[in-house]
Amino acid sequence: MKGSQSGLIARIFHKLPLNDHRKFAVFCFAIAALPVIILGIFSYMKSSSIVLDNVSKEKILNMRQLQANMEQLLVTVERSSTHFLRSSTVRTAYYEPLSPGQFDMFNTIKEELNHLQTLDSGISDIALYSKDGNWIINNKGLNRVNEWPGAAPYLELANKALTSEWMVLPASPGSTDAGCESTVQFIHRLPVGAYEQTGLYVVTIPSCNLEKLFALNQQKEFVAVLDQSGQVIASDGNLAEGLISQFRPAITKEKSPDASGQKKVKLDGREYSISYNRSDYNGWVYVSVITLTQLTWQSKEIGWFTFYICLSLLTLFLFISWNGTKRLYLPILNLYQLVSKHSNDPENKRGGELRYIGEQLNRLIYTKSELESKLHNHLEQSRTLFMVRLFQGYLKREEINRHLETFGLRHMPAHGPFAVIALQIKDLDHTRFEEKDRDLLMFAVNNIVGELIPPEKRLYPILLGQAQVTMVLVESMETERFTVEINGIVQSIAAAAEEYLDLSVRIGISSPFEEWSMAPRAFEEGMEALHHGIRNQGEAVLYFRDLGEDHGLHNAFPHEIETRLFDAIKQGDNAAARQGLEEIVGYAFAPPVSYSASQGFSQPFILIRLLIDLLGLMQSFGIKTDRYEGLEQSLFDQLFKLKTMNEATVWFDAAMVQPLVSHIRDRTESRHQQLTQFMLQMVQEQFETELTIDSCAKELHYNANYLNTIFRREMNMPFGAYLAQYRHQMAVKWLAETDMSVKEISERLHYNNSQNFIRSFRKTEGITPGEYRKLRKEQA
Numbered sequence: 006m007k008g009s010q011s012g013l014i015a016r017i018f019h020k021l022p023l024n025d026h027r028k029f030a031v032f033c034f035a036i037a038a039l040p041v042i043i044l045g046i047f048s049y050m051k052s053s054s055i056v057l058d059n060v061s062k063e064k065i066l067n068m069r070q071l072q073a074n075m076e077q078l079l080v081t082v083e084r085s086s087t088h089f090l091r092s093s094t095v096r097t098a099y100y101e102p103l104s105p106g107q108f109d110m111f112n113t114i115k116e117e118l119n120h121l122q123t124l125d126s127g128i129s130d131i132a133l134y135s136k137d138g139n140w141i142i143n144n145k146g147l148n149r150v151n152e153w154p155g156a157a158p159y160l161e162l163a164n165k166a167l168t169s170e171w172m173v174l175p176a177s178p179g180s181t182d183a184g185c186e187s188t189v190q191f192i193h194r195l196p197v198g199a200y201e202q203t204g205l206y207v208v209t210i211p212s213c214n215l216e217k218l219f220a221l222n223q224q225k226e227f228v229a230v231l232d233q234s235g236q237v238i239a240s241d242g243n244l245a246e247g248l249i250s251q252f253r254p255a256i257t258k259e260k261s262p263d264a265s266g267q268k269k270v271k272l273d274g275r276e277y278s279i280s281y282n283r284s285d286y287n288g289w290v291y292v293s294v295i296t297l298t299q300l301t302w303q304s305k306e307i308g309w310f311t312f313y314i315c316l317s318l319l320t321l322f323l324f325i326s327w328n329g330t331k332r333l334y335l336p337i338l339n340l341y342q343l344v345s346k347h348s349n350d351p352e353n354k355r356g357g358e359l360r361y362i363g364e365q366l367n368r369l370i371y372t373k374s375e376l377e378s379k380l381h382n383h384l385e386q387s388r389t390l391f392m393v394r395l396f397q398g399y400l401k402r403e404e405i406n407r408h409l410e411t412f413g414l415r416h417m418p419a420h421g422p423f424a425v426i427a428l429q430i431k432d433l434d435h436t437r438f439e440e441k442d443r444d445l446l447m448f449a450v451n452n453i454v455g456e457l458i459p460p461e462k463r464l465y466p467i468l469l470g471q472a473q474v475t476m477v478l479v480e481s482m483e484t485e486r487f488t489v490e491i492n493g494i495v496q497s498i499a500a501a502a503e504e505y506l507d508l509s510v511r512i513g514i515s516s517p518f519e520e521w522s523m524a525p526r527a528f529e530e531g532m533e534a535l536h537h538g539i540r541n542q543g544e545a546v547l548y549f550r551d552l553g554e555d556h557g558l559h560n561a562f563p564h565e566i567e568t569r570l571f572d573a574i575k576q577g578d579n580a581a582a583r584q585g586l587e588e589i590v591g592y593a594f595a596p597p598v599s600y601s602a603s604q605g606f607s608q609p610f611i612l613i614r615l616l617i618d619l620l621g622l623m624q625s626f627g628i629k630t631d632r633y634e635g636l637e638q639s640l641f642d643q644l645f646k647l648k649t650m651n652e653a654t655v656w657f658d659a660a661m662v663q664p665l666v667s668h669i670r671d672r673t674e675s676r677h678q679q680l681t682q683f684m685l686q687m688v689q690e691q692f693e694t695e696l697t698i699d700s701c702a703k704e705l706h707y708n709a710n711y712l713n714t715i716f717r718r719e720m721n722m723p724f725g726a727y728l729a730q731y732r733h734q735m736a737v738k739w740l741a742e743t744d745m746s747v748k749e750i751s752e753r754l755h756y757n758n759s760q761n762f763i764r765s766f767r768k769t770e771g772i773t774p775g776e777y778r779k780l781r782k783e784q785a
Contacts (some may be wrong), residue, residue: 025337025358029330037322045315052311053304061267061455064280068265068291075216075230079171080209082128082191083296085121092100092117099135099204103147103527111147118142127214129188134159135195136203159205168202169193171287173232176211185213189238215239227295233288256683293762337362373572388412388465395464395521396425396528405521414464421483423489425524425531427513428454428473428498429539436508446506453501458494470536476524482517488548495546511538513548540576541673544710551708567615571622574662577670582662589615590653612644612653619661628668680705680712681719688731693753698724733769736762740778 089095094117098110114133122128124143139150141159151155158177172190188209213335216239219228229240260585265282280293341358344365394400400408409417430446433439438446451473454466458477466475479490495512502508513535515527530549538547570585574600593612647653684701698716701724702709716724732754741747745753751762768773 025334028357029334030326033330037326038319040202040324041315041318045311049311051309052307056304056307061072061280064267064295065265065282065295068280068293070280071218071228072282072291075215076284077312078218079191079287085191086191086206086208089117089121090193090195095133100139101135102138103140105379111142113251114142127210127217128208129211129214130209132159132207134205134207144263146183159207173236173238185211187212187238189215190499212239229292229294231290231292238289244319276502338457354571392467392474393467393469396469401610402521418478422479422517422519423476424479424487424517425515425527426475426495427489427531427535429471429511429535431509431511442579443471446508447471448504449506450510453505454498455542456495457501472532474528474531476527479517480490482519487517492546501546509545511535513538514546514548516549536572536575540572541714544708544714546708547711548708551711567618574622574665575669577666577673579666582666583658586657587654590650590657593653612647616644616661619657619665622667623661626665626669626672628665675713677719680707680715684712684724688728692728692732692735693755695755696728729765733766736766736774739775740774741781750774
């Protein structure tokens with residue numbers, strides 16, 4: 006049946022005229038069929054689960070009903086017996102020999118025993134045994150223990166029975182319950198409440214009588230009651246011993262500690278479901294056994310019904326898919342015919358109409374993208390070249406305006422004000438990146454800058470060497486407004502670099518300028534501020550104005566080697582300065598091909614320019630050149646007499662480089678010490694005011710981060726920590742020498758409240774201010 010249906014479907018789709026038409030039909034049918042199949046499977050599984058769950062719950066309820074009925078019977082017997090044993094008649098008779106003269110007492114006891122057996126409890130016998138009186142009373146009458154042969158079972162029970170318990174014992178031969186295999190006996194030691202119990206009370210219920218309580222469908226379901234050891238107490242008689250032996254280990258307390266549940270066992274190729282419930286009253290287990298076939302017949306009916314419904318829906322969806330795709334495919338067919346007219350390659354058409362159309366579109370899109378990419382790269386290169394030439398001072402005002410218009414920047418003003426921001430990534434040692442990743446990271450930072458600063462507020466950000474440089478338009482050249490605006494920009498850049506790249510950056514900022522022609526100067530100032538921050542390993546953001554009024558920016562010789570030499574000198578690094586000097590002198594004596602004589606870079610010119618730049622560097626740092634006055638000609642004469650690279654290196658090092666390095670070191674250290682002394686004096690004079698590092702920076706006209714770095718380096722602690730320490734010292738002094746209250750001291754030292762002051766004081770001294778004042782007074 007299934008094979009014929011699949012063959013019919015295959016023949017239908019094989020006759021479809023086009024490949025993609027066939028694919029569409031299969032795809033639409035699959036989309037429609039998949040929910041139906043999933044829904045059918047889910048419906049069947051869900052409904053079967055509900056049916057099985059309801060049947061399982063029904064079995065558990067049946068077991069609990071059976072348990073309730075049987076335990077009600079047992080509890081009734083136990084309570085009636087307890088009431089009987091506590092009666093005065095039994096208590097009195099227990100110690101009496103019950104001789105013929107005590108017939109009335111025997112008759113009373115016998116009547117009460119008979120009354121207990123009249124209850125609808127299935128009791129077959131009740132025995133009362135007294136060791137002290139040497140008698141046994143049961144249905145057979147009154148007997149002396151030592152004379153009656155039937156007394157042996159009772160004597161045995163008296164030796165091993167507990168105070169009160171239910172026991173399952175085999176039926177005694179010749180007794181009234183011999184038709185049952187076992188009996189359930191309630192045993193109670195006598196006398197009740199006595200320390201030494203020597204008698205016995207036994208109620209016997211044949212297991213056959215308990216089976217009358219079973220009220221289940223015995224044709225489909227087997228029922229049994231097991232004691233704590235797993236032995237059958239009562240069953241409906243249909244339960245095979247083999248099946249009992251199969252499920253007995255599965256429902257013992259060790260294997261199934263739960264009070265109720267279900268298990269599955271297999272016997273002779275048939276699977277059975279066992280529902281059980283363990284009694285808290287006596288530990289008996291009530292068991293219902295039914296075959297899985299009988300348990301799941303309703304689920305199978307639901308499954309077949311679900312199958313036929315799903316099959317009908319699939320047939321309907323197959324018809325709809327065939328006719329629907331035929332109509333939807335017509336526009337694709339028309340497009341395919343249009344495209345195929347312009348192709349002479351029939352092999353490409355065999356892969357499918359849509360694939361062929363897609364290939365033609367991909368070719369068109371690829372060509373378009375390639376052209377756009379080339380134009381974009383050309384535009385980016387042109388913009389970068391424009392910025393480089395602008396920073397190098399190679400563009401005139403007219404050229405600058407023309408380029409701005411060419412690049413679509415007509416909205417830019419004819420002149421500033423503007424500033425240059427130079428940025429560089431800090432050391433990568435303690436990050437997840439390596440040094441080889443620096444170029445990619447700088448590229449990412451350049452993109453971040455371009456995203457954060459609106460296009461109308463900047464020119465194109467570029468990468469120059471190891472730095473990222475951006476020319477930013479500002480609203481005002483007034484120092485305070487300029488600082489607020491630039492701080493907002495650089496802080497957002499630093500925060501973005503920290504958030505997205507987990508990197509810290511250093512930033513140098515130039516002074517504001519108005520004319521585009523001052524772009525080279527702004528570029529030099531931004532780079533100088535950046536390099537100064539790198540040399541001093543201090544503040545993350547540094548303005549060029551923070552380098553001091555006496556800083557003289559030299560017109561650096563446009564050469565990378567000389568820049569490295571000057572950077573090493575400014576950092577006070579002798580070794581690096583010596584290396585840079587050797588490189589530039591070596592270059593002068595053996596210039597590369599790109600700097601040939603045709604470009605005017607001869608050996609004397611390079612060394613003369615180096616000497617002039619070094620002299621200018623000395624002057625920019627305020628180094629007096631009195632010792633060279635009147636001797637400048639001799640300096641040049643000595644320069645021209647140098648014949649070898651080693652001579653030139655030694656001469657420049659001794660005459661220029663070493664004096665510069667020594668002076669810069671001394672001057673930097675002196676300046677830092679002077680600034681630190683100013684800040685210490687401010688703390689001593691203004692500790693009772695709202696003094697902060699920002700207020701110090703404003704008064705000293707320096708950047709707050711720069712001052713904090715210098716203070717930390719000189720004092721081995723941040724400015725805020727030193728201020729807190731000094732205020733604490735004053736608090737200790739006032740507590741010891743004055744009568745000011747704790748609240749007054751906290752207010753004078755600008756704590757938010759007295760509790761913050763007390764908490765800070767206790768953290769430092771280990772005691773509260775009040776305790777400290779009391780201790781000092783006691784010591785005095």
